Amino acid sequence: MSLETIQKKIDEVKTVFESSLNNLKANIDVHAVDEMRIQFLGKKGHFSSLMSSLKDVSGEQKPEAGKLINDLRQHVTKHIEDFKKDAKLAEINQKVQHEKIDITLDTPSLNGSLHPVSLLKNKCLEIFRQMGFVVGEGPEVDFDFYNFSALNIPADHPARDMQDTFYVENTVDDEHWYLRTHTSNVQIHTMLNEPPPLRIIAPGRTYRVDNDPTHTPMFHQIEGFVVDEGISFAHLKGTIEYWIKALFGDKAKTRFRPSFFPFVEPGAELDMSCVICSGKDTSCRVCKGTGWLEIGGCGMIHPNIFTTVNYNTDHYSGFAFGFGLDRMAMLYYGLDDLRLLFDGIQSYLSQFPIYIAKDRTC
């Protein structure tokens, strides 16, 4: 067989292939592709007969004829493979067309939540830990010494009227047991146990005989104190301003005004610019039009306390502050009813996100 003859046969196969290719293009189908594969590449297919014709080709023309057949075979194989892939994809696409779910349906998501006061407390702790504070704790039922007298609040002093105290029945001896009226007892417990320098932040439950729309008999305070060499009122201001800005945003302003707390001297009350009206609304319900919100007390730790805990007042000075966490949480989340914080209704409590846009509040 001459090269021409085999060439002709090859061309015939090619023509057949091209035409079935066109047919297939019109209707890609996995089965059609498979049939085509068998028709060309199968045992009895076109290429098998081409290969058997090859043995009739003369010796020196065999390589060339073989190459021609092989080229076409590769061409055909590639096309069939491609078609196979397309056909599979077409089949999948066809299938997913009919697979639709109702994406507006929901599985009930039983999300939990942290209490807003917990969230705010965590935020505060994060800020203070950045400044090198560590959390301190103290008992909630305590003695006169830790809650009052060591804090420079002597018995029979009108300063005791500032905090209406719950008494707990002592079944052991004659000492009075109190529910702590502030977290300041942590100062005494810590200082009696650890030498300076100290940086302590102490959130906790506190108790006072008070029960009206803006006071609950149990509430949360956060106490902070620093004892070190060279601590001044300027450090107190820097620390508190950092905290308030970190919490309420850059625009939050603070104001310190002299006040009296027996365990600090000089003592001050801290006001923060109103987070609701920024001092622009003279009829603001939250700040009563003053533009300022009372946040808590602070000052330089009274030397009498250092004397009580045996700290050297020539070397060390310190500052302390105590703020109401519930009120801060209310300001942070813009709440107007303190009692809801203690009602424990899940659908109310689950509304508080960890992060809120600060600029909205300041």
Next chain:
Amino acid sequence: MLVLRSWLQEYVDIQKLSDADISETLTGLGLEVEGVEQSTPTKGDVVTCLIESVEQHPDADKLFVCQVNIGKDEPIQIVTNSKSAKTGVCTAVALHGSYIGCHELKIKKGKMRGVVSQGMFCSDLQIGRGSDDSDIVIFTDAPKPGMHTVEHFHLKDSVFELSITPNRGDCLSYIGLAREIVAKKKLVLKSPKISLDHLETYQAAFEADNQVADLCPRFSLSVVKGIKVGETPIWMKNRLEKSGVRSINSAVDVTNYVLLERGQPIHAYDRSKLSGSKLTVRQAKQDEQIQTLDGEDRKLLDGQLVIANADKPVALAGVMGGSSTQVDDQTIEVVIEAACFDPVSIRKASKHFALHSDSSHRFERGVDLENVMESNKRVVQLLAQVATENNDPLPSVCGHPIDHYPVKAKQIKIAVRPSFVSSVLGIPFLRQESVENDLARLGINTLDKADDRLLVEVPSWRNDLNIEVDIVEEFGRMFGLNSIPSKFLATKSGSNFENPLVKFTENLRSQFASSGFHEVFSYSFIGEAALQKLVNEKSVLLNYLKVKNPISDDTNILQPTLMVNMITKFLANKNLSQSNFKLFEVARCFLKPIEIGLAYWDAYQDSNTLFTSKATSESRPLERLSIAGIVDATEMAHWQSKQKHDFYSLKSDISKVLSSLGIHTSVSIEGVTDTEWLHPGKSALIKAAGTVIGYIGELHPATCASFDIKGQAPLVFELDVQRIFGSAGRVATKNRVSGFPPSRRDLGFLLEKAVPCGDVEKVLTGYKQRKNLKSWRLFDIYEGDNIPEDKKSMTFELVFQSSDKTLKDKEVDREFDFIISALKNELAVEFR
């Protein structure tokens, strides 16, 4: 404390300061202004007017009908009885709808004997300008008709509400406050001149006997004769009432006026009602009684401070006078007492009788010893001014007032270092003079100066200044705390570490929240009755702590367990139609310091490591940190499936949370006896590392009934946080994941119903030849048809896998057979 602007003006010229300036100044000094209220003597249309014509009333001889120009097009008609109402007179008229404050009079138009009157002419007092109330006011300077008197005569006043901290007793008076404004604003104090020279003196045989000079360091008496007690002049009454003091009569009002002006409590006795001619300061004797001015009969405690006459106490010293000697309309001669009493004694008496008076309030905070006698004289001076009739002779005063003042007040002297002032406040170096000058304005004068040292003298009224740092605060108040620069803390020095339990607890809370639990906060106190619904009479929790002064019976004990609050919160949610919820709380629980030998509650025993305390000898109540939860197990149909929390889902929640924190738990059914509020067949103790850390279970039907829980019983748990923390393990050996194929075998058998699954698992874990059993999964439990009544069928899938080779069937079969025989031997299971 209420402060009237116009009264304050008497002692310091504040005309140039607005109300806001005054508020800011006082607040900036630490004298917090909580509010300012505008006050006007009249409200509505009280205007100047010109009388254009006057006619006799047709039906009344004493009435006149006037046509009055009030600056409008038409005149109005006013009927008056004043003879001063003449044509051309300028006066003031109150129109329909206006209000005259001093007489609490609402003006309405009406007819007087048949003639229409559209308002009322006013007196000088009524418009609030002066004190004359005898006739209508006549303006000689002829103001334009129709101007509001309040604006025209500047009659607006303001009342400041101040909150004075307990250290500043000296500011509980007008003069005290004026002193502060004077210091800050660099103004001049205008003290009233006190002189009695214009009064005649007489010899009154009256004495004082101070038997307790240590409790009454100064005691002064004046005696005044010839007073006429009656209505207090309007100007004084007005000042007192706007300052929150009720007017009684002219003599009593004078004493209160001086109290507010100078901060010195005063008491006046009717001389004629005193038996004998001596007042004694002494301590009460047993069984003595007194009726105080408020009409209460009070039994005196042994030792209480009283003022007594010959036979009985006549005043509760410094707190309240007695009614037997009170001054009234008939009083002609009075004894005026100004004294200084021991703050603690006064406080104790005031507390004992629950009697808080303006006097006791000031004595508790300490009064100025040097001000006592001056104040006494001031009372006499004012009595002569206001407690007399116009044409009567002035009263006369006893020529020898008594002033028992044996030990002069100690002058407090304090050495102040300007360098200390700047280092405490954190401000740059201060010049000695600037410190000296600022302090001098507060009356703190420098006696002596040296290098970096001022020796200052504290004024007699400042009992709150005792040490150097007190003076620093005074300088700070003058300097202004807001002028102090802010500084950051330096990098931390030293090392105190945080108790890791703190962070652990934070994580614990977050993990429960992530597992679908809502955190709630409850009061730490609960009702005794509620606890008794929870526990039985043998419970160790009955050793709870009582609150001695609870706000209600619902909060009269400290919680020994969180469970009562959990149930309360559960019910609160149910009542608001919440369902399918999971709640938790982390809080302290409290118990008396007793020995506890029970599996869970003895967690109390290692409780007080929560906070470090060196004083181990103190007997403290036990406090432990607990976490508890409650889960609503109501079934809720849902499009996908039915949603329901149950014992197993709660158990799995807990074990997931704890294992994420490195704690591996197991449950055991032994000894769930001290949690009687749990269903005995559906509850368990939770153990970690061999220690009981808490309990889990369904609430007992009886407990549900006593708390009135209807429907499905909730599931609960309570864990001791420190115990959980204590059982955190080390990181387990990290096994690589085997790449060799696992072999699976199903294991089905019959077993006594009562045998718990845990026993089967114990065998699976513990058979001797165990080598390749990697894990198992219980995929079926069946009870019922085709199975004996006392049996249950269980089917496990066992997974065998080796970490170093592919297991042959023979190896697996051999191990599987060991398991079967172990189960047969130990649990008598039957294979079918």
